[in-house]
Amino acid sequence: MADTKDIIAVVADIGGTNTRVALTRGTVVQTDSIRRYRNADHAGLTEVLAQYLDAQSASPDAACVAMAGPVRDGVGRLTNLDWTVDRDVIAQATHARTVAVLNDLQAQGHALDHLTTDSLTRLMPGRAASDHAAKLVIGVGTGMNAAPVFRLGGQTLVPPSESGHITLPLQTEEELRLMAFIARKHGTPGVEDVLSGRGFERVYAWLCEEDGGDEPLDANTIMQAVGTGSNPRADRAVEVFTRMLGRVAGNLALINLPFGGIYLCGGVARHFGPHLLDKGFAQAFCDKGRFSDFMKQFPVHLVTDDYAALTGSACHLAEILAQNRQ
Template structure:
């Protein structure tokens, strides 16, 4: 494969690589060739309609009728250990042997989805990054933070022997508490899972948890989906607006904590459907202020530039890049 894999236009069945982005709700599959991702080859499948990932990949190959790929890479929204991936929000587990059988590929790789996003950095098309917090742009470590069906982050380091993107499951660390309001929210979300994790607030279901907490605080118990809350927000409902405001501020605070841990002088990049949905209100609800609100370390926080990645193919591009690096 070529040393560079930018997204490409339509390509007729170029299957040197098969790549997949496995989320908590949907799986996207595409073909990658010497010119990058064939955009007309991308197909989306609802996970609930399949018993396992292997069935999705078999279906894709049947529908496209393409030749057997030389390599395949899967990005999974969950932990990966010893080449075996497991979805956090669905009972799917898969590894090299079963994926090789489903795809026919001789080379198979499994990445955490944030690792795939990390491998895509520097190979995304122009305009893929939306600047949300000013900072210094300089060579150095980068950090990818995902807010979607779940929450996670991955540090990205470039060295003399290539790129290293470390996996983590930091969405399950304890939610930070700074104010009395934070403590009440923390105690509320702990009722569902036994302890208050970051993902319990900063994710699709997290917006619903914040809204339900606000409802209980005002004596109006009830739960709504994130889509219902965002629709109510668009209609100007005060409770929905407060739910979005709480989520934006908490995201800023957690992203700031992660920046202090990883020191991403090369940039911090937000990805995921919820991150993109919240972006238009970052300024109004104080994302940057919450991100930089670290007391005497505020000057250090000003070093870190924050962008939102708005390219839907980023994880697929990252998978293709990783296969290219393995073949180099």
């Protein structure tokens, strides 16, 4: 059997809108092989994989799919897309001998130890910790989720989670009005109903209602107005979003104690990156009463590598293959 660093694999990252597919060699993503597919143009993942592998003339030894939704026993259904991902079906479509299915945040967690410094922006310095200290990855994009990351005996363990559907942590009368607005229009709100792309649009729409006028805007238009002075409501929307993100991240930090660091990832998180510190992320993160000083020991980073989930999928496969060789 070939050394694991020479194993060719196909990896896919399925988001709510697009699927990215790539070939990997060992833990390294072949960046020139990355292709993006619009989900709405395809009936399912097997169609995407077949089209990709045919175009690449590739016969992978292994395959790993990271998906935005809960996974159990190798089968998952996407939260924001009517696709089912099945390990056995992937094996048939790719002819790969080793196949894995991960939640997309699990894939991000598997990538953390392989990210370069130029893929990370430090938001809060925290304190130094041991190499085996727990980490926490928080993804904000089309949806929201989080997952702890542990290193045990040379293995990376990333338990799955559906943190985006926990109840919003509300502390003020203003935030109660936001929750009531979302509940009235979209049902019982969870964290994802604020901390996501569409959630940010809902925050802005709520502010429009609060102010008694103006039409809601899409997320891109809102962000373009931030800091220009042309739309103070856009700045307020960013503040509400940032404060909630800081509070949720702080709550998750207390649950998981990730002394090895917290890593924010996802397209929405990256778009908010330049505004997080100015708009109160650190203050909301540390606002835990007598535990406020305790919160300052957690380093917080923004992951700017858009392909980290692909890297994490490759790393997970490499660990599986290394175990199989023992």
